[in-house]
Amino acid sequence: MKIKYELLKNDGKARFGKLITNHGTFETPMFMPVGTLANVKMLTPEELKEAHSAVILSNTYHLWLRPGEDIVAKAGGLHKFMNYDGPILTDSGGFQVFSLAKNKEKDITEEGVYFKSHIDGRPLFLTPEKSIEIQNKLDSDIAMSFDECIPYPVSYEYAKKSTERTLRWAKRGKMVFNNENQSLFGIVQGGEYSDLRKKSAIETVKLGFDGYSIGGTSVGEDKETMYKMIDDAIEYLPLDRPRYLMGVGDPIDLLEGIERGVDMFDCVLPTRLARHANAFTYHGKINLRNAKYKEDFTPIDECDCYTCKYYTKAYLRHLFVANEGLGGRLLSIHNIRFLIRMMENAREAIKEDRFLEYKEDFIKKYLDF
């Protein structure tokens, strides 16, 4: 079956809802950790579950190259392949258009996108149809339309051209999409231009998707621009479908997104920061490599995660300084749990009509450090 979304409560624009999937029912707003290569780096599914993580992201482009979607299909789909029985969302490869296509004018064509494999350099060509076909074989719960994540800053002309092309790609992808057990999301682009965002949202909704994403944010723009991008798009998205803000994971941005009506977020930030010794705390982000933690035998934070239950900052610092992989693993657990707990608290606040109060309080503590 397709996913279902139930909007249960509004607090201003902030929404509390339920996402019903083939692999469980979960509350929104939610944060989704990223597991590009069929794994959330360093973590087992059990550890994700212990952090109360729900949906995870995986990636069409990367799994296409390695191990190949047919291998995953033979394994019985992504869930079986990676032993994860929670919901999985697959990104379409659209972000790789942004991050890997070298010459945008030349490599991005109406038909599709030319890549050079980042593994062996061989030429690749990805189309909207191919992306959907791969995601079908991966058998994720939610597939994403193939899009171009537009860089920032960008000329109006380029943003317009790219956004219109992304719309045509969305239509083409939807045409070939035929997996009854999978849902398909459309993605709003438009760069930093309000009228393009509006048009992109309206036209994408016209095509009709199971959920809607706001893409092309957190690509180097300042925060005010990003929040405007969200506002410009979300106004035209239907209330009865989940809204997914792609690639956003900074704690403050998550709250700003929720306030604007976003239901789902994904980001590499908690896991990448963890691998580089940066920990989220309720009093700001800290770097555990810092010498000041050498003899700090307290946990990272007041936190209910496995890491904070059993390990100290001094020990984690030692692991990072000694280049022991366990440091990144333990900190990934904490950082993911941190964002997920933020979401839990945000949902409680929305239910009790005090989201703005919660947000202001959180940000005050987070920055006053």
Next chain:
RNA sequence: GCGGAAUUGGUGAAGUGGUUAACACGGCGGAUUGUGGUUCCGUUAUGCAUCGGUUCGAUCCCGAUAUUCCGCC
């Protein structure tokens, strides 16, 4: 005891009679938003064993001293 060689930062070291002493590791700090697992950026020797001398100018040339290493008795 005699002869020879060496001595540059926390470490391994490059280098020159003339502004700021290369590079690497380490240390310290920062970055990271639809992944960068080992990544990227910044910073880190007011000083070249010590004391004298030559010189306009010495880490570099000369002498003494100290330490280390290698030979010979």
